[in-house]
Amino acid sequence: MLSKTVLLATVLASLSIGAQADKMTAMKSGCMGCHQPDRATVGPSIRDIAAKHGGDADVDALVAVVKKGKTADELTWGKIPMPASPAPEADVRTVISWMLAQQ
Ligand code: HEC
Numbered sequence: 001m002l003s004k005t006v007l008l009a010t011v012l013a014s015l016s017i018g019a020q021a022d023k024m025t026a027m028k029s030g031c032m033g034c035h036q037p038d039r040a041t042v043g044p045s046i047r048d049i050a051a052k053h054g055g056d057a058d059v060d061a062l063v064a065v066v067k068k069g070k071t072a073d074e075l076t077w078g079k080i081p082m083p084a085s086p087a088p089e090a091d092v093r094t095v096i097s098w099m100l101a102q103q
Pocket of ligand 1: 092
């Protein structure tokens with residue numbers, strides 16, 4: 001558990017170089033308000049998302065899901081809807097690719 005936390009901190013720290021990276025760090029922390037690395041909180045953990053979708057992920061489909069959000073009758077993980085993300089599609093794609101690599 002600790003090493004995963006250290007790894008995540010290292011990844012986030014290494015990304016905080018440059019304006020684009022700052023934007024991605026802000027994006028990630030927005031997503032991480034509901035998606036923690038190792039435990040389900042409001043949403044499924046990032047590790048669980050990676051485990052479910054990581055292997056043969058359809059990234060385009062996941063980007064569409066996050067851009068659109070999930071309503072109460074579309075849920076696959078739990079009972080809480082995910083709000084539509086206002087972030088640009090390219091940024092959502094980058095964060096999802098990062099999430100799927102967290103296995
Ligand atoms: C307000 C809380 C909240 C925020 C903010 C949020 N999510 Fe979610 N997310 C959820 C919930 C709840 C689910 C599970 C929905 C379900 O049961 O199908 C979810 C599910 C997902 C899934 C899995 C979708 C599936 O069909 O398996 C992905 C990928 C995801 N979120 C990515 C993101 C990304 C990327 C961001 C940031 C742009 C983000 N989320 C921000 C709450 C949130």
